[in-house]
Amino acid sequence: MKPEIAIIGAGCTQFGELFTKSYNDLIAEASLEAIKEAGIKIPQIDGAWLSTAFPDVGVYKGRSGLDLAETLGLYGIPITRVSNYCASGADAVRNAMNALLSGDVNVALVVGVEKQRDRSPQQSIVKMMVETGHPYYQKGFTAAGTFAVFANRYVKEFGLTREDLACVSEKNHKNAVLNPKAFYKKEIKREDILRSPMVAYPLTLLDCCPTTDGAAALILVRNEDSEIFKNEKPVYIRGVGLSVESGWDQPFFDSEFDFITFKGAKKAAEIAYAKAEISNPLSELSLAEVHDCFSISEIVLYSDLGLCKKGDEARMLRDGLTQRGGKLPVNISGGLLSCGHPVGATGVRQIYEITRHLQGKAGERQVSGAHTGLAQVFGGPGSVSSVTIISSKK
Amino acid sequence: MSPACGIASSISYFTVYSPSLVLSGEEINRAFGTNILNNKSQRRVANFDEDALTMAWNAASGCLEQTKTVPDHIFLCSNTLPSWPCGAYLLSSLGLSLSTPVTVISGSWNCAFDTLSLAFHTAAAGKNVLLVATEALSKYALSNPEIAFADSSCAILITPDMAGNRHMFKPAGNFYSADTFEPLICNSDGSTKIFDDIRFTTSKVSQGISELLGKIDKPQIFGFSAFDDKISSAVRRLPQLAKSRFIDDPIHTIGFAGCVQPFLVLSMTQMKHGDIIHLCSLGGGARITALSTEFEKFAALPTGQKAALINGFEHFRNIRTFMDKSEPMRSTFTSEIIQSRDQQFLLNLNGIQCKNCNKIYTIPQSICPSCHEQSEFIQKPLERRGTIFTFAHEYYVPTPNPPVTMLVVDLDGGGRLTVQAADCSPDETAIGNKVKFVLRRYHSGNNLPNYFWKAVLL
Numbered sequence: 124m125k126p127e128i129a130i131i132g133a134g135c136t137q138f139g140e141l142f143t144k145s146y147n148d149l150i151a152e153a154s155l156e157a158i159k160e161a162g163i164k165i166p167q168i169d170g171a172w173l174s175t176a177f178p179d180v181g182v183y184k185g186r187s188g189l190d191l192a193e194t195l196g197l198y199g200i201p202i203t204r205v206s207n208y209c210a211s212g213a214d215a216v217r218n219a220m221n222a223l224l225s226g227d228v229n230v231a232l233v234v235g236v237e238k239q240r241d242r243s244p245q246q247s248i249v250k251m252m253v254e255t256g257h258p259y260y261q262k263g264f265t266a267a268g269t270f271a272v273f274a275n276r277y278v279k280e281f282g283l284t285r286e287d288l289a290c291v292s293e294k295n296h297k298n299a300v301l302n303p304k305a306f307y308k309k310e311i312k313r314e315d316i317l318r319s320p321m322v323a324y325p326l327t328l329l330d331c332c333p334t335t336d337g338a339a340a341l342i343l344v345r346n347e348d349s350e351i352f353k354n355e356k357p358v359y360i361r362g363v364g365l366s367v368e369s370g371w372d373q374p375f376f377d378s379e380f381d382f383i384t385f386k387g388a389k390k391a392a393e394i395a396y397a398k399a400e401i402s403n404p405l406s407e408l409s410l411a412e413v414h415d416c417f418s419i420s421e422i423v424l425y426s427d428l429g430l431c432k433k434g435d436e437a438r439m440l441r442d443g444l445t446q447r448g449g450k451l452p453v454n455i456s457g458g459l460l461s462c463g464h465p466v467g468a469t470g471v472r473q474i475y476e477i478t479r480h481l482q483g484k485a486g487e488r489q490v491s492g493a494h495t496g497l498a499q500v501f502g503g504p505g506s507v508s509s510v511t512i513i514s515s516k517k
Numbered sequence: 518m519s520p521a522c523g524i525a526s527s528i529s530y531f532t533v534y535s536p537s538l539v540l541s542g543e544e545i546n547r548a549f550g551t552n553i554l555n556n557k558s559q560r561r562v563a564n565f566d567e568d569a570l571t572m573a574w575n576a577a578s579g580c581l582e583q584t585k586t587v588p589d590h591i592f593l594c595s596n597t598l599p600s601w602p603c604g605a606y607l608l609s610s611l612g613l614s615l616s617t618p619v620t621v622i623s624g625s626w627n628c629a630f631d632t633l634s635l636a637f638h639t640a641a642a643g644k645n646v647l648l649v650a651t652e653a654l655s656k657y658a659l660s661n662p663e664i665a666f667a668d669s670s671c672a673i674l675i676t677p678d679m680a681g682n683r684h685m686f687k688p689a690g691n692f693y694s695a696d697t698f699e700p701l702i703c704n705s706d707g708s709t710k711i712f713d714d715i716r717f718t719t720s721k722v723s724q725g726i727s728e729l730l731g732k733i734d735k736p737q738i739f740g741f742s743a744f745d746d747k748i749s750s751a752v753r754r755l756p757q758l759a760k761s762r763f764i765d766d767p768i769h770t771i772g773f774a775g776c777v778q779p780f781l782v783l784s785m786t787q788m789k790h791g792d793i794i795h796l797c798s799l800g801g802g803a804r805i806t807a808l809s810t811e812f813e814k815f816a817a818l819p820t821g822q823k824a825a826l827i828n829g830f831e832h833f834r835n836i837r838t839f840m841d842k843s844e845p846m847r848s849t850f851t852s853e854i855i856q857s858r859d860q861q862f863l864l865n866l867n868g869i870q871c872k873n874c875n876k877i878y879t880i881p882q883s884i885c886p887s888c889h890e891q892s893e894f895i896q897k898p899l900e901r902r903g904t905i906f907t908f909a910h911e912y913y914v915p916t917p918n919p920p921v922t923m924l925v926v927d928l929d930g931g932g933r934l935t936v937q938a939a940d941c942s943p944d945e946t947a948i949g950n951k952v953k954f955v956l957r958r959y960h961s962g963n964n965l966p967n968y969f970w971k972a973v974l975l
């Protein structure tokens with residue numbers, strides 16, 4: 124059954140090193156853009172969700188929904204913080220949808236925000252992983268390393284090359300040139316990607332997304348209510364799936380984990396496709412925003428999202444099927460590799476991006492004739508994933 | 518002295534562990550601006566994640582693996598053990614019962630002989646005894662280029678000998694002399710002091726040993742360990758030793774590893790049936806002990822432990838001080854509670870197996886994630902070997918030897934562990950390679966170290 128939810132407002136801040144803006148400033152900026160587009164007043168919102176994954180990386184903001192209430196003066200309504208690693212933003216949207224569908228809430232605000240650059244890299248999420256993780260389990264991994272193990276398995280099983288990995292980064296950086304909100308709006312040549320410093324072999328610095336500040340917001344209502352509001356071009360969420368397929372430790376301590384599949388993404392896509400009645404995603408989708416936290420992730424996702432057979436990903440990439448003007452442009456925004464990855468905001472930003480394309484308001488980067496888009500995020504070592512299908516039609 | 522009058526206990530097996538890193542005399546000379554060392558001399562030194570305890574594990578596990586013996590008592594002999602409960606860590610990591618008595622003996626380079634004596638007596642009382650001598654001395658090489666400080670360990674399995682009289686201990690051959698004083702002082706901060714007049718010391722030592730030799734049979738084979746060549750040469754010139762065969766002290770090839778040194782000397786010799794060897798070492802006094810053998814030889818020097826030359830003294834300094842000086846290593850999360858809950862399990866390398874579906878888990882589970890049956894697990898000792906399933910080379914994880922290689926290892930016999938690789942370079946790592954686990958020190962937090970497994974390539 125389709126979820127029957129409409130997006131009537133969307134907002135997104137500039138992504139980048141936003142030294143002059145605070146966590147609360149970012150919430151305000153993204154929320155106001157969405158609220159303005161929806162044509163509502165703040166007090167009309169009767170339920171809100173705040174997605175921040177790592178409060179400790181910023182300035183201890185985002186531990187609960189209180190920070191959203193305080194910023195907008197939004198009191199007397201339920202506000203919940205959602206934390207589900209990098210899938211937090213998409214999960215906040217899913218929770219808001221369910222509250223709307225239950226009738227508990229009529230106008231929902233979802234804000235995803237993360238302020239990663241208020242701290243030096245020496246105090247970053249990578250340091251957190253090294254220092255505050257379990258004393259023995261996986262000790263020595265950075266985030267990049269937990270994806271490099273996928274890449275090395277792909278090299279072994281399918282002959283993936285470092286060139287192929289660089290292709291992803293090259294494509295997404297090229298796309299970002301046309302996205303004014305991206306962190307890096309610069310074309311980067313393949314040889315420069317290959318030459319950049321090694322982070323976790325075989326992933327170089329430019330195979331990794333940057334830590335970033337940013338926020339995105341959405342106003343959601345039930346389809347039946349969407350005409351009440353002023354937005355001329357609402358878009359519709361036709362399917363959403365979220366699935367947890369492993370814990371944080373399981374892949375590294377369970378010999379059945381194959382390191383070539385993000386099972387969560389596969390399952391989430393199956394659920395979302397079924398709800399949205401999509402049987403051939405490659406031809407039915409107009410664009411996709413996927414979780415390219417590292418170049419290898421986008422490659423593995425092509426097959427997990429049903430766009431090709433396992434092992435055919437590199438060929439799909441080399442044939443240009445996923446580039447601008449290809450059969451299914453993937454990460455036309457520049458993806459996480461160029462926009463950056465403010466963890467709690469990313470899932471919401473992807474939906475914002477798809478929304479603008481479906482509305483025909485994506486400016487220079489507009490995918491022409493876009494009617495249906497897919498947004499996908501995952502968290503942990505591919506452990507939890509969400510897929511959202513959005514359409515210009517109800 | 519015939520073997521018949523010895524105590525009925527004998528050496529059953531003998532292993533030596535020598536770390537793979539090699540510090541050359543050339544590098545030491547360059548660093549200190551001297552040419553005091555022979556350019557051909559070299560020292561085996563522990564990696565940054567090794568200490569006296571992990572090396573003790575190396576030697577002991579080798580000995581127990583080969584002999585398939587469960588020791589009744591462990592004598593742990595060392596002057597450089599970390600201050601935390603080493604006995605419990607050692608027993609857990611060897612997969613032994615925590616009720617096994619562990620006696621720690623220290624106090625002098627000569628404590629090896631005290632320990633040997635105790636071990637033989639205990640074995641004569643019917644016990645299987647594991648003697649482990651271990652020393653991590655190379656940190657003293659940071660301040661003193663003259664002494665060949667090195668890191669090493671050995672393990673000797675001594676068992677009651679009802680029939681064989683293989684390696685006999687001769688209690689009558691154990692002499693002690695307090696006539697010589699300890700000419701070398703090692704301070705806990707890593708600094709050293711040698712009494713200035715080394716010639717005076719040398720003559721005192723030779724005089725003391727000469728007196729000791731007057732009280733025993735003329736040695737057929739004589740092994741002497743000291744921290745300094747000059748003293749060794751003086752002892753060699755003693756008239757009582759004129760007809761003895763000398764065992765080379767591996768001071769120039771392995772270095773000087775304190776209380777382990779007499780055993781390193783012992784490991785150098787090829788022995789024939791009935792040989793009697795007199796081992797002498799210098800510490801707070803000089804000590805001589807005699808052993809006779811019916812074996813052709815003791816365990817040879819460690820084989821198969823590849824050597825890796827350290828590239829420069831500065832790198833050696835980083836390796837030696839990394840664990841103490843590196844900020845990330847000291848501030849890393851450590852919990853005594855988690856340690857007590859998980860380490861016994863993890864150091865024992867005991868997995869669990871679901872009684873219902875037979876699936877093997879390497880980390881604790883309360884409910885079988887596979888069949889969802891509750892609490893029906895049996896303990897499953899895990900194989901300490903496996904195959905690399907995948908890997909990553911981490912260039913931004915703190916280490917003096919970047920990168921840190923992370924290995925996802927599928928264990929022989931089932932189960933998976935993810936650990937760091939040890940003592941290998943990135944180009945040696947490939948999917949499908951065989952590895953075995955070794956005990957290493959991870960970071961410390963709140964002055965509490967975390968000992969866990971790393972994998973070395975087979």
Ligand SMILES: [Zn+2]
Nearest residue numbers: 871874885888
């Ligand atoms: Zn089971």
